[in-house]
Structures are given as C-alpha cells and as structure tokens.
Amino acid sequence: MSDAPRDIEALIEMMAKLPGLGPRSARRAVLHLIKKRELLLMPLADALHRVAVTARECTICGNIGTDEVCGICASAKRATGEICVVEDVADLWAMERGQSFKGRYHVLGGTLSALDAIGPEDLRIPQLVARVQAEQTQEVILALNATVDGQTTAHYIADQLEPLGVQVTSLAQGVPIGGELDYLDDGTISAALRARKSL
Numbered sequence: 001m002s003d004a005p006r007d008i009e010a011l012i013e014m015m016a017k018l019p020g021l022g023p024r025s026a027r028r029a030v031l032h033l034i035k036k037r038e039l040l041l042m043p044l045a046d047a048l049h050r051v052a053v054t055a056r057e058c059t060i061c062g063n064i065g066t067d068e069v070c071g072i073c074a075s076a077k078r079a080t081g082e083i084c085v086v087e088d089v090a091d092l093w094a095m096e097r098g099q100s101f102k103g104r105y106h107v108l109g110g111t112l113s114a115l116d117a118i119g120p121e122d123l124r125i126p127q128l129v130a131r132v133q134a135e136q137t138q139e140v141i142l143a144l145n146a147t148v149d150g151q152t153t154a155h156y157i158a159d160q161l162e163p164l165g166v167q168v169t170s171l172a173q174g175v176p177i178g179g180e181l182d183y184l185d186d187g188t189i190s191a192a193l194r195a196r197k198s199l
Contacts, residue, residue: 008034060131062107062124064089072096078104081138085128085157087111087145091181095143098189103141106131111149112156120156129160141196142170145180158199169196 008030015026033041057063058070065071072078082103086092092105108123120126132140140161144150158168171192181189 061092061105062089062109063092063105072104078102079135080104081136082141083128083131083135083137083139084141084143086143086181087150087153091143091145094181094184095189095193098186098193100190100193101141108144108153111144111147111153113149120160123153125157125160128157129164132161132164132166137166139167139169141193142168142199143181143193144170147178147180154199168199170199171196 012023012026012030015021015029016023018026021029033044054066055064056066056068058065058073059068060073061070063070063072067074080103082101083106084092084095084101084103085106085108086095087108087110089107092107095101095105106124106128108125108128110118110123112118112120112123128140131137140157142154142157144154154170161168184192
C-alpha cells in the first residue's frame with residue numbers, strides 16, 4: 001500500500017469524527033475535495049491552518065474568536081446590564097444571527113448531567129456568578145436548550161443567582177421542548193427572546 005491511500009484514509013477518518021458526518025459522508029466529502037483540489041482542498045487546508053493558529057476562547061464569556069477578549073465583550077455598546085447564558089458557542093452565534101439581543105453573553109460549555117458526571121465545576125457556572133457580581137448585572141437571561149439537562153441547569157443557575165438579587169429570566173414561547181437553539185430560525189429566536197419570563 002502506498003503512502004497516498006494511507007493519508008487519504010487518515011483524512012477520511014478525521015472527517016468522519018465531525019458532527020453530522022459518518023464514514024460514508026466523510027469519504028464522499030474527501031473525494032470531492034480531492035477532485036476540486038485547487039478550488040476547495042488547498043484553500044480549506046490554508047483556512048484550517050489559520051484557524052488552528054489564531055482561534056481562541058474569550059477570557060470573559062467563552063465565545064470563540066481571534067482575540068483574548070471577543071468583540072461583543074469589548075464593545076461598550078453591549079454593556080447593557082444583561083447577560084444571556086447559552087450552552088455553547090453555536091447557541092451564541094444563533095442568538096447573534098437573530099440580532100435581537102444587544103447585551104453580552106456567557107457560554108457555559110455544556111449542561112449539568114448526572115449521567116455524564118458533569119457538575120457545576122465542570123461548566124463555567126462559578127465564572128458566571130462572579131461576572132454577575134463584578135459587572136453589576138441587572139438581568140440574566142437563561143437561553144438554554146429546552147431539554148431535561150438544559151432545564152435542570154437553568155434551575156440550578158437561578159438558585160445560585162437568587163442571593164444576588166439579579167432578575168433571572170428564560171426564553172419563552174417559540175422554543176419547542178427538546179429543541180436546540182442552533183437549529184431554530186432567526187424569527188423564532190427573536191420571538192422567544194422578546195417573550196422571556198422570570199424563573
């Protein structure tokens with residue numbers, strides 16, 4: 001066996017680890033990339049290299065960008081006294097697509113899960129509590145997925161924030177039970193944000 005097939009097979013195996021791609025889809029994608037080497041494969045390789053070198057997590061909110069502090073946290077216009085709490089960066093980006101929220105974000109990095117042994121210290125919940133105190137936040141919006149783990153996490157956070165006297169709200173109508181923010185359209189997210197309610 002030559003080196004080329006082993007390299008291609010290794011690329012297929014790596015691609016198959018991506019969400020939404022199984023071995024067959026990964027094989028098709030790799031073959032397509034090879035056929036369009038100049039148009040797709042080389043630019044993709046360059047982009048992957050640049051992102052691998054420059055991408056970093058915002059030290060304040062957990063967003064992904066190229067600076068130590070993301071543009072949202074750095075913007076004085078976003079200092080509205082509101083923090084929107086999301087599970088992951090994909091949810092933050094989904095909220096931003098809706099262009100309805102003008103405050104700042106906090107990415108938890110997941111949800112509480114007894115089955116997966118994920119506790120509060122495994123998430124960015126202590127950092128959230130510290131931010132709420134330090135930034136004199138007036139409202140925390142819990143934009144967590146409407147799953148059992150998402151709702152468990154929301155109630156836990158609400159309990160942690162209760163002694164601080166901050167208003168805690170959650171997304172309301174428009175977000176279906178079992179739904180995930182990243183799959184919702186912009187109008188649904190905007191409607192849910194406008195109709196948020198206290199927990």
